[in-house]
Amino acid sequence: MSLKDYQSEVLDRYEAFLHAWRAQAEANPGTRQASRLAFEQCTQANFGFRIPYHAPEALAADDVPVVCLRVPTGGGKTVIGGHAIARAKRALPLGERSLTVWLVPTDAIRTQTLRVLKTPGELLYRELRTLFGEVAVLDIDEALAVPPSVLDGHDTIIVATMQAFKQADTERLAVYRANGALMEHFRGIEGSGWSLVEALALRRPFIVVDEAHNQGSELAFDTLARLAPSAVLELTATPDRLHQPSNVLVSISASTLQSEDMIKLPVDMAVHPDWRIALREAIAQLGALQREADAECVATGEVLRPIMLLQAERQQKDNPDAMTVDRVRAALIDEFGIPAAQIARSATGVDELVDVDAAALRFVITSDKLREGWDWPAAYVLMSFRGSSTQMALEQVLGRVLRMPQVTRKQHEALNRAYAFAVSSNIAEVAATLRDGLVQAGFERQDINDLVRTVMPQADGAEDLLRQNASVSLSLPMAGDAVVLPDFSQMPDATRKRIEGKLDISPETGSMTLRGQWKPAEQKALQDAFAGTTAAAGLERAFNRLAAPVELPVQTPSERGEAFSLPLLAWSQGDWLVDLGDAPPLEGTLALGEIDPLLDEAAYPRELETLQRRRLQMNDAGRLHLDPLEKLDVQMGLFGVRDTASVEDLLWTLEQHLSAADLEPDELSAWLSGVLRHLQEARGFSIDELAYRRPRLREALGERIAAARRMGHRQRFLDLLGDETQMSADARLQCVFKSGRYAWDSLYNGFITLPKHFFPQIGNLKSQGEEFECADFIANRLDGVRDWVRNIERKHGAFSLPTSKQRFYPDFLLRMQDGRMLVVEYKGAHLYNDPDQVEKRRIGALWARRAGKGFGFVMPKQKEWSAIQQALDDMRA
Template sequence: MELKQYQSHALHWLRRYYQKCCVMQQAEDTFPASTAFTSVTAEIHEGQGLPYAPVRQVPGIPYVCLRIPTGGGKTLVACEAVSLGVQELLQRDRALILWLVPSDAIRTQTLSRMQDRDDPYRQSLDTSLGNVAVLDIEEATRMKRALLDSHTVIVVATMQAFRRRDMSALNVYKNNGELMSHFENLPPELLEAVEREPEGHFNQSLVNVFRLRRPFVIIDEAHNARQPLSFETLRRLNPSAVLELTATPNLKAEMVKEDGESYENPPSNVLFSVSAYALKAEEMIKLPIYLRYREPWDALLGDAIGVLNHLDGEARQEEAQTGEYIRPIMLLQAQPEYKDRASITVETVEAKLKEFGIHESEICVHTGSRRGLDGINVQTRESKVRFIITVQALKEGWDCPWAYVLFSVAEMGSSKAVEQILGRVLRMPKAKRKQRDDLNNAYAFVASSRFDEAAKALKEGLVASGFEGQDVDDLVVERPLLPGIPAETAPPPDVPVTTILPDKPKAALPLAVVDVVTWNPKTGELTVAKPLNKEQEDAVLAWAGTDKAQAAVRAAVNKRAGRAAEPQQRKTCPAEAGVTFSVPVLALKQGDFLHQLEEDDILERNHWTLAKCDALLPSFVIPTEQRGISIDVNETEKIQQRFLTETDRQQRLLESSAAWPPAKLIVATARAFPHPGLTDAEVDIWLQRVISEQEKRGVTLEQMTAHRHRFFKAVAARVNELEKQNQKKVYETLLYGDGSGTVHVSLASVFTFDPQKYPVGDRYHGLELPRHYYKEIGAMNHEEIECARIIAHDERVETWVRNLEREPKLSFWIQTSTDKFYPDFLAKLKNGKNLAVEYKGGHLAGNPDTVEKERLGKLWEERSGGQCFFEMVKGPGDFAKIQDAIKKAAA
């Protein structure tokens, strides 16, 4: 299963964090997990890093969170993250992994997939880790020490299996003779890690096996596991690191009481967040959600059925075009049966569907007592199910991308109820955009008389599903005229229509409407009691004043008159208006063809050898040996555990430390890193020289064997450094030397921004910046905002874009000697010419990266024949250069 770009980004930053932790630990930083977190988040956000919130029950260990919204593939990311924890952080051949989930249903599903060797989850684990064993908690209580010594063992369990105040009631804490081998012939200092009874003895328990092995812990749906008792449970397990994955992390500290004392529960350390726009750009979810609200509920149900029937017709045409079979499904959310008042129950909704002519075979009910989904797969041609009725939640872990329509009569005061099934209609079938555009959206029908009520419930449900609050206003769109619904609807019942005006008029209502319209200036409520004639409509619209207030009045007047509401008018951006934004790239000419210059083109020309390279490994450092389980207390009395040193020491005490012969170490090292372009023979000869050089420095084969993963990484880093040095020479020759005639910039090879895909994460919020190609604008610092302001307000600019970094398929870039350069801004002028602008702070003006990018940008400009222009802005004093560049390009 190929990773999506945002999944790769999340794993890239997690890898970077674990590598930084190791660097900080080797530098004897007092707070390596904290320092690394602040450093990496500063890189991610291109500014000040985020503070790290330690968990007092497990001090010092790396404890971070990846935030991925519902439908984003958290489990696949977690599978890939296991190898990062083992190889990058712990630097071991294998490790014990504890994978915690919130419920038994999810545990069963996760375990089943991970134990299936044909499943992408298991294939991900096998590919990156080699020998892997996946066990449930019962199997773990019987595992032998030999299994842990030869495999990466993943134990999938619920937190409840370990979490209880009375530990004696849980089997994982009890003495277990089947685990005896794990405690035999252990050095006394290693037994310091086990948890002992008050009398001094310890149980040969599963928890003590975990304590010896320092498990790497993954917590799925981690927002469910941040209570004091959960943290105390983690303390008992003695983890080496904790990785949380959730759509909704805890972002604020909370005060809690435990044993009569108050403590602050820390927020999650969110290392990386995935946005809704990233999921949409990767075609993972259906967005936006088109909302229709209406009363009475049964008329709304008729509308929803009309949309579902329309989507069914679209699906048949999609199958004819692409061969993909889809049967659109509606999820219906009924109310529970109230004792003190009437409710729209499952039975009521089911009966109404049958009144509309829906056959019984097309209806499935899934509640606590009627488990219609159990044991069936609705995503087959044989199934006839098109309507699924529930109350609060569907079967846990149930996933059906064919669900397109959400119909809800749930109480608007409970967004939780909406959230529980909202995520079900967001997933895109096969994670691929459809040819029929109506199949790329989700549809929600909420029984309500007011848009703000209906939209609020959906928006809060989206936030609860992991979407950013700043995004949801754009993800829920009022669209009264949906496909499949006739433009003219039946007149509503003879009841008043009330709405709240967003902008309160200060004047009194005009006399022409006082008999048919009432206005409450305190609450902002306008009530249309009777249908209005044309003169009255004009009068009340003139009285409303602002565009927003007039839109609300117009909707209320239309509804009371029985007319279809007017479609919401929204200002379109150039991408939505069909504007094409193409920019010539730096291209390589081969014969009569041009293609964008990429790193592979340089690698093909990078013929080099290790034969003449030195065999020094400056980054290979043997950590200082420590005795005992050390806890450091610094001057601020914050307890910090030397997590990597202790984990490494415990693992080596469990393993044989016998030295490998040089030949075995050479083979293992050569396999540990890719080296295309180098022969196995020259790598082996060079590695022999490296080992000899280390022995001259006093590093023994036993030490190299014991710390072989550090050795592997040091070798890989050195080979990469040597390769990049030679690669830079090749690049210089290709672009600026004898081969310079092979690179071109012309309209024959261009990059075109995709109007549908702009995977923005952090977004710009501020004064309007007109002409941006997309509706959203990527985040910028203060100086970059000033650059954008100058570009956006220049009348000579047709459109511009805040170019996103690390998006090679969706952003403009120019190949450097070792990486890709993404200019901060691209502008298309009205005369068709292009301008790229890069901002660098004044303190970075003379560094090698800035010099290389400016030189490359000017080469791109030079080779374009006057079609492209580049400007490097170095500090606030250079802002005037942007207008000069626009003037030059517009001439």
């Protein structure tokens, strides 16, 4: 699979949530609290605090789990959605053949989604068939006549717009009307006039809601409830925060996408009031980029032809000289000599992108937005003739210049960022508009101050520029281990609307960001919304900071183009060098003969399956009523007569799902035969029962194999540590931090300044607690520090060391003025002597020995900051 690290982590966390939901539902039957308990449990693990769960009223009665994965523009939401189907099938599970209803906001996005799912050669087409084998992808017209054999024989995805299902008067839509073509789905069920919605509801579909921020309304959730979903997954860049809040389970930051080469950042911005000068500079920038692209081709072989997006003005009665789409095209041709073949227009009444020659195209002109579904990562330069464009209009084009071609960082730095030019005399206004556009593209307000850089600042307006773009972030208050959100229910609508325009709430980062000028009445209204919490002092400091004089920022080492490097712990054999965690001796075949094949009641409980006895009856409206009595681990749709199962078929299915590179096929087959023999002969299961419950059986066997795999890896790793002569830590294999190579989930927003950080941002550091106190000691009290890095766990490009279980990511990396490098991993006293922490200290000491003079590792405990100073003194000695 070609998933990026962050995409795999998003999917792992979603699957973990579904497992937690299922466990809570089984442990607390009938309470309808599984979604809330699982969400709070998982947000505690993901973010370090619990976030309140908001159950959509229409789905609350059945406790359907509804969560959101927040992925900004360019992050690959569609790919994540496709893989999420496989994760849901594995975790819920959805049955041997899953049914997914994939809902999108517009017909253009529906067409694009169908294309990537159905077209051979498309990435998601290949990956879905790797995950499932045969996949049936249907549009709504095909679904209206789908026979049961398709749904029974394939994993099926039905792609439709929400509008195809969303209507208060359901009789107006084809999906709710009686449909004789679907009668076979209801064999054995009394009644007549069955509809597609009822046929889908029988099978409890998994629902993916793409671009969920465009769907949110009570009617949308009423619509989903009619489909009797097993789970609902929202995918969006901009979740609803205040009105009908999305349950954000995972949130991906701009820095994560940048560090994984998904997007171009930062955006370099320049403005001029004369459109001819601004356009001339934009064209010059495009030419410079083409020269960089030619050099990149020589160095790497990648062919790249940068293009420019031009955002024209609308036709205006009071401004006959407005730079409309046609006038911009004429200016490119007449004043700058651009060949007409290099220009395409995409606006109302004209769409020249349909048959465009990709090899010739260099300029695309639009007005408010480009044709939906158009995606051209080679777009590098945005030229806007509308300096005060609306947020939404700007986001439509700004998002198109952010995607990185080939999802690969370029050797020439100019090709790793995007460029924006605008016709305006107010650089601060344009910078604010660009930043608002990035928020609309799904980036956190707290993150974007460093993502738009002014490359032609006005010297006498620098302070005004900073003032107009000033913002302050602070932590949301806590109640125990749960984050507290503001209560706007008693606030007048007019006041609320004014505040919402200057306030961004981000529950998953535990922060809120205030910007602009706040009147005393607005300040009091926000403080009242947090009444009864600890927010008052932080809000007061935030308002004071917004009103205080703005200081010009000092460039950090990363902004000056410097690098911060640490050697990795490596395994060597001659000239061959690999990370110790990937050393060939760690690979090995798993001996299944040594794994117990006997599944007892604890490993594979024997439960009554009640799904087949689910009641079906007509409600007062003459429609099918489904009484929710089913068990949680079986998909709907088993009302027909199933073929008699065979041992051979079950064995083949289990082998297909459990096979792996470290398992010998013949040994796996023999081991599985022993498993089935024991379950049949010793525990009395029939083969039909086992086939019916095969998802749970597959899960139990997978857990047992995974446990044995972990044990084998641990032993091989410990054996490998016995010979240090094959290990090294030097400049041949390094972790290198530099601009664009630092990913985080949330930013430090405390009021205590922490200077000397290598990057302008400090990631994943709370404003209180022992880790913060350690950072404060390093930044403000430790002598001789040149710079330091807050190392982020499980992020691409972060520094890590392998252990027998998994990699660990030390908390802080220090570089001293004299060149010494110290790695600091802080642990509270209650964990210090845990076996895993003892092993980390052993590995850290090994790394320091192999790195040699000038390198050290220390694990202070219980605020013993003197241990850091002592470690530095020992290195000097």
